[in-house]
Each structure stands twice: as structure tokens, then as C-alpha cells.
Amino acid sequence: MLVVETVPELRQAVSQLRSTRRSIGFVPTMGALHAGHASLIDHSVADHHATVVSIFVNPLQFAPHEDLTKYPRPRTADLKICDDHGAEVVYYPAVHDVYPTGFRTTVHVAELGTRWEGAARPTHFDGVTTVVAKLFGMVGADIAYFGQKDFQQQTLIRQMVRDLNMPTQVKVCPIVRDPDGMALSSRNIYLSNAERASGLALSKSLLAAQQHWNQGDRDPALLMSAMQAILAAEPGLELSYASIADVETLEPLTSPQPVVVAMVAGRVGTTRLIDNAVLGPWQPL
Numbered sequence: 001m002l003v004v005e006t007v008p009e010l011r012q013a014v015s016q017l018r019s020t021r022r023s024i025g026f027v028p029t030m031g032a033l034h035a036g037h038a039s040l041i042d043h044s045v046a047d048h049h050a051t052v053v054s055i056f057v058n059p060l061q062f063a064p065h066e067d068l069t070k071y072p073r074p075r076t077a078d079l080k081i082c083d084d085h086g087a088e089v090v091y092y093p094a095v096h097d098v099y100p101t102g103f104r105t106t107v108h109v110a111e112l113g114t115r116w117e118g119a120a121r122p123t124h125f126d127g128v129t130t131v132v133a134k135l136f137g138m139v140g141a142d143i144a145y146f147g148q149k150d151f152q153q154q155t156l157i158r159q160m161v162r163d164l165n166m167p168t169q170v171k172v173c174p175i176v177r178d179p180d181g182m183a184l185s186s187r188n189i190y191l192s193n194a195e196r197a198s199g200l201a202l203s204k205s206l207l208a209a210q211q212h213w214n215q216g217d218r219d220p221a222l223l224m225s226a227m228q229a230i231l232a233a234e235p236g237l238e239l240s241y242a243s244i245a246d247v248e249t250l251e252p253l254t255s256p257q258p259v260v261v262a263m264v265a266g267r268v269g270t271t272r273l274i275d276n277a278v279l280g281p282w283q284p285l
């Protein structure tokens with residue numbers, strides 16, 4: 001496995017792969033890799049002749065009061081996971097390599113980023129779409145792999161790819177969870193045992209919505225109240241939102257639909273957690 005730190009090295013590594021291999025998969029991450037990230041690498045390795053992973057804590061998607069400086073950066077462990085799962089190249093840049101002096105261009109996807117996470121983190125999604133557009137341009141992969149865990153993020157990225165005719169396709173992979181149901185997240189390491197127990201209310205509320213759905217309940221208000229009942233009973237959780245939304249527009253729903261997304265977010269202690277579940281058959285556009 002080759003680790004590169006600059007765009008010219010990355011381009012050279014990718015063109016070398018291209019000369020001998022037919023397809024390239026790409027997994028963009030911020031590191032602190034866990035089994036969720038590893039599953040994206042596994043999907044890419046299964047689908048492609050070569051896989052490129054990026055590990056970059058993107059300052060553009062953090063607000064000044066957020067956890068940019070304390071975000072975990074376990075370089076050795078991360079590189080081992082990439083290697084163990086069969087990545088060929090890891091792009092591990094410094095901030096100035098991605099955002100050199102004089103950098104001016106950002107990518108903004110209108111409307112989709114204003115609700116939910118965007119309401120709590122107004123500058124977040126412009127940071128995400130900008131860095132993903134840059135990484136797509138650097139790597140030139142056939143398919144890039146994203147987790148359903150960040151549901152709103154994958155919606156924006158797929159919209160950006162369509163709107164800007166980017167040649168890299170997007171594949172969305174299932175959420176990997178701990179046995180107790182908690183969605184894996186790099187931020188889970190911040191949680192004390194008590195906070196983690198409170199955070200479990202998120203996945204429990206989604207399970208309740210899923211159980212109602214399985215019984216044939218389709219009324220968004222009913223599904224939402226099933227979630228609220230669990231969330232309200234958890235005093236350690238400061239709820240940000242719990243909603244039933246359209247899977248493509250992310251608009252909150254009031255009438256029954258054949259497929260919906262249940263989205264939930266909240267804070268335990270100082271850590272913000274998000275989770276979601278798609279109810280019904282979903283094929284990302």
C-alpha cells in the first residue's frame with residue numbers, strides 16, 4: 001500500500017494504477033477509522049481492481065466552536081486498517097496541500113443543506129461538498145463509496161454529482177452498528193459510559209419506528225410519535241430533531257409514502273450524534 005501526501009504524488013499513483021488496472025474505487029474519510037469505514041473499503045475492493053482511500057480532517061466542514069483540533073487522528077492504526085482491507089493508495093494530506101494559499105472556490109448545493117444537520121451546522125455542508133468535489137477531481141475514481149450513516153451528506157453529494165456532471169458515481173453503503181444498535185462513529189470515543197447509554201436512545205427510537213412500519217403503520221405523525229416516546233424518556237439526551245422525511249428532498253412528510261427516512265440527532269454531553277433508518281424499499285437515484 002502506498003501512502004501519498006501531495007496531489008502530484010496522488011495523481012501519479014492513480015495514473016500508475018490506471019495503466020494496469022481497469023477500475024478504481026474511492027473511499028473518502030476523515031480517519032479515526034472503524035468498522036463502518038472498513039465496510040466502505042471492503043465494498044470498493046470487492047467492486048474494483050484498485051481502491052484509493054483519503055484520510056483528511058477537513059477544516060472547512062467544522063465551525064469555529066466545533067471539535068476540529070481534538071478530532072482523533074490515529075495515523076498508524078488508520079493506515080493499518082486501510083492496508084488490512086486491501087486499499088492500494090492512501091492520500092493523507094496536510095491542510096495546505098488541499099487548501100493552498102489563494103484557494104477561493106467552494107461548492108454550494110442549494111436547499112438540501114439547510115434543514116436538519118444544516119440548521120445546526122450552517123457552514124458544514126459547503127465544506128463537505130467542496131472537499132468531496134476536490135477529492136473527486138484529484139482521484140478521478142469510477143465509483144466513490146459513502147455511508148448511509150450520514151444520510152443528508154450522501155443526498156447532497158449525489159445531487160452535486162448530477163448537477164456538475166461529475167464522472168465519479170456514488171454508491172451508498174449500509175450503516176454499520178455495534179451489537180447494541182449504536183451506529184459506529186469516530187465521535188463515539190468521546191462518550192462516557194453514561195453518555196453512550198443515553199445516545200442509544202437514537203437507534204432505539206429508529207427501531208421503534210421500524211417496528212411500527214413493519215406492522216403496516218405509514219402515518220408520519222404516528223411514526224414520529226413512536227420515536228419521540230423513546231427519545232423523551234432519555235434525560236441525558238438533548239434532542240435536536242426526530243423526523244420522518246422524503247428520501248430524496250429531505251422535506252418533512254405529513255402524508256404516508258412507500259419509502260421514507262427516519263432521521264434523528266441530538267447531543268449527549270458535548271457530543272453530537274446522528275442516526276437514521278430508511279423505511280421501505282430505497283434505491284438511491
Ligand code: AMP
Binds near residue numbers: 028029036148176
Ligand atoms: P467520516 O470519516 O465521518 O467523514 O466518514 C467517512 C465515511 O464513512 C462517510 O461516507 C460516512 O457516512 C461513512 N461512515 C461513517 N460511519 C459509518 C457507519 N457506522 N457505517 C457505515 N458508514 C459509515
